[in-house]
Amino acid sequence: MIRINLHDYRYELRKIETQKRVVKCSAIIIAAVFLxxxxxxxxxxxxxxxxxxxKKLQSQVAALKKQVEKVKAMKDQTGRLETIIAGIENLRTTQVPASTLVGDLNIxxxxxxxxxxxxxxxxxxxxRKKIPSIMFGDPSQKKKKKRKKKGKEKQINEFLEVTGFSFSEKAVVEYVKRLQGLPYFDTVFLYQSLQVTGESKKKMKIKNVSSVYKFVLYCYMPGKEKKA
Structure with a gap:
């Protein structure tokens, strides 16, 4: 006769069920950790x-900020346009109207x-500024002037002093070259180009720009005028 110990059987079943639950819980935990x-x-x-x-946006903003500062610096100077025009309205020349000069100088x-x-x-x-006469003088013209008599037309020198600012010396040189191409200027030469530093730069309210140059150039435009 075979005897079955039901107590041990039930115990094994509970043990197996417990193991299954442990495996399920472990699987859930592992899945949760994985997720x-x-x-x-x-x-x-x-x-x-x-x-x-x-970082990309910050670099773009930094680049734009430099451009904004440049534009702002230029915008701060636009208020001087009326003064610039007023300064050349009385040019004693019959060659070029003041409006044409302003237009060409700006274009x-x-x-x-x-x-x-x-x-x-x-x-x-x-x-008086001790600018070497060789930069603008014409010896042959000076000799001719000495020979002219009173009452006749004489050649007089007309100069435009053009001042401004630039963020590079290359731009200044390029501007001089462009002005030299204008037919009514006999001579165009750069007199001075200095880097703006320290307090002068602060007064201009220019930030985030490494270099600023102040330049002075002269344009020689001869005109004719009769003696009284």
């Missing part, structure tokens, strides 16, 4: 992407350069 790790990994990728985009301006003043100067004024 958490995957979510963390994806979040890290997203954060890295956001950081990269942020030929390269990028990163703006004007701050245009003033009529005489040859004596240039000599």
């Amino acid at each position: 958490i790790l995957v979510s963390w990994y994806l979040e890290q990728i997203r954060l890295d992407t956001v950081k990269a985009e942020t 030929l301006i390269p990028d990163d350069l703006w004007l701050s003043g245009i003033i009529q100067r005489s040859e004596k004024a240039l000599k």
Whole structure:
């Protein structure tokens, strides 16, 4: 006769059931941990992407900020346009109207350069500034002037003193070259180009720009005038 110990059988069943529950719980925990790790990994990728985009935007903003500062510096000088025009309205020349001069001087301006003043100067004024006469003088013309008699027309020197600022010396040189191409200027030469530093730069309210240059150039435009 076979005897079955029901107590041991039930115990084994409960043990197996417990093991199944433990396995299920472990699987759930492992799955949850896996999902958490995957979510963390994806979040890290997203954060890295956001950081990269942020750095890219910051660099773009920095570049734009420099451009804004340049535009602001130029805009601050536009208020001088009326003064510039007024300074050349009384030019004693029959060759070119003041409006044409203003137009040409502004159209030929390269990028990163703006004007701050245009003033009529005489040859004596240039000599007082100790500007070498070889830069604008014409010995042959001077000899001819000495031979002219009273009552006849004489050649007089008309100079335009053009001052301004630029973010590069290259732009200043380019501007001089462009002005030299104008037919009514006999001579165009750069007198001075100095880098603006310290307090002078602060007064101009220019930030985030490494170099600013102040320049002075002269345009020689001969005119004719009769003696009284």
